[in-house]
Amino acid sequence: MLELQGITQIFGGVTALNDVSFSIHADQITGVIGPNGAGKTTLFNIVTGIYQQTRGQVIFEGSDISGIPVERLAAKGMVRTFQNIELFGQMTVLENVMVGLHSKSKSGLFACSFKAPWAITEERRIREEAHEWLRFVGIEQLADVQASNLPFGKGRMLEIARAMACKPRLILMDEPAAGLNSQETVGLAELIRKIRDLGVTVVLVEHDMELVMDICDRIVVLNLGQKLAEGTPREIQDNPEVIAAYLGDDE
Numbered sequence: 001m002l003e004l005q006g007i008t009q010i011f012g013g014v015t016a017l018n019d020v021s022f023s024i025h026a027d028q029i030t031g032v033i034g035p036n037g038a039g040k041t042t043l044f045n046i047v048t049g050i051y052q053q054t055r056g057q058v059i060f061e062g063s064d065i066s067g068i069p070v071e072r073l074a075a076k077g078m079v080r081t082f083q084n085i086e087l088f089g090q091m092t093v094l095e096n097v098m099v100g101l102h103s104k105s106k107s108g109l110f111a112c113s114f115k116a117p118w119a120i121t122e123e124r125r126i127r128e129e130a131h132e133w134l135r136f137v138g139i140e141q142l143a144d145v146q147a148s149n150l151p152f153g154k155g156r157m158l159e160i161a162r163a164m165a166c167k168p169r170l171i172l173m174d175e176p177a178a179g180l181n182s183q184e185t186v187g188l189a190e191l192i193r194k195i196r197d198l199g200v201t202v203v204l205v206e207h208d209m210e211l212v213m214d215i216c217d218r219i220v221v222l223n224l225g226q227k228l229a230e231g232t233p234r235e236i237q238d239n240p241e242v243i244a245a246y247l248g249d250d251e
């Protein structure tokens with residue numbers, strides 16, 4: 001579904017990624033892990049068009065998407081969430097999801113703002129669909145709250161609802177558990193599984209090893225800008241090189 005081929009990223013004198021290749025399989029949850037500075041965020045930024053890699057190719061469903069900006073990737077079926085949640089703070093929770101749906105609707109924001117009859121029906125449909133996504137992530141009761149007033153954990157759920165409203169085939173999540181308490185992290189794990197079970201491929205960069213080992217079907221380990229290992233959670237946990245470079249740090 002997504003293939004990274006020989007990705008190299010050099011910033012000035014720093015080689016952040018050095019010839020990294022791996023594939024993301026459809027309908028699976030893949031975790032990208034590694035110590036601080038391993039190159040995880042850089043890799044996400046390359047896949048989502050924020051950085052243009054020095055060398056290598058990013059292939060999504062058979063076509064090269066290198067350098068395509070994130071807004072255009074959503075139309076191709078790929079969305080991402082950010083480590084620092086990015087919401088429209090002055091809008092309500094519901095409106096934050098509706099914005100994403102409007103950008104895909106036939107009538108668009110212009111017709112809606114002039115209340116054309118077909119746009120009113122469309123508006124009703126979009127509102128209902130937005131409610132469904134809020135229900136899906138478990139925050140429907142907060143639909144009318146201003147987004148800037150949301151507690152952090154709920155904001156993260158909203159960001160995921162908004163991304164899912166784009167009906168992606170692939171969702172990339174940058175440290176989705178960062179800042180969540182343990183109860184919220186359990187809820188996040190359930191939600192990520194539910195997303196996978198809808199047939200959406202999930203890739204996450206994450207530091208919470210318990211979460212990664214619990215939910216991922218596959219794990220890719222980066223270290224010092226290179227791929228150190230890939231495999232199932234069990235294979236990764238038993239890999240001596242991974243233990244030495246990373247997992248062993250906690251012991």
Ligand SMILES: Nc1ncnc2c1ncn2[C@@H]1O[C@H](COP(=O)(O)OP(=O)(O)OP(=O)(O)O)[C@@H](O)[C@H]1O
Binds near residue numbers: 034036
């Ligand atoms: N825009 C940039 N300019 C220069 N160097 C950068 C830039 N972005 C990242 N780097 C360097 O590239 C390397 C990889 O950084 P990156 O943020 O991708 O690692 P990471 O695995 O995401 O780390 P963390 O877990 O701390 O978020 C680091 O040495 C970092 O200092």
